[in-house]
Amino acid sequence: MALYITDECINCDVCEPECPNAAISPGEEIYVIDPERCTECVGHYDTPQCQSVCPVDCIPKDPDRVESHEMLLAKYTRLMAEPQG
Template identity: 60%
Template structure:
């Protein structure tokens, strides 16, 4: 599932630079996550980076957008086609993921 930012967002911008997919952008009132660019950091971290840095804990899983680890790693690969290290880890099925804790 993609992560979403709730209305509790204080617009601190801590999350934006942490996203490996550049899925987080400043919206009209709060920061927003593009669900088509969010891989929940699968392939990059064993946690969701935005969630880890959010001071008000408003980066939460979106229950309306549930996705499997396979979908998320494939999204990461499609968003980073030139990342040979990510491809190598995915091919070896040895990549960071919150699903593997």
């Protein structure tokens, strides 16, 4: 599953720099997570880093985007193959 940020977000800015996939960015009102880039930190860490630093616990799994560990790992592999720059 990709993660998402609920409207309980207080825009504290601690999650964005923690994301190893650059999946988190400022939205119109709150931060947002790009589900095409979110691997729940699979390939980087054992747990989602944004969830571990969020002071208001507003980053749950998205029930509309169910992905297995293997799917998240494949997404990680695809993201790591992108040209850096």
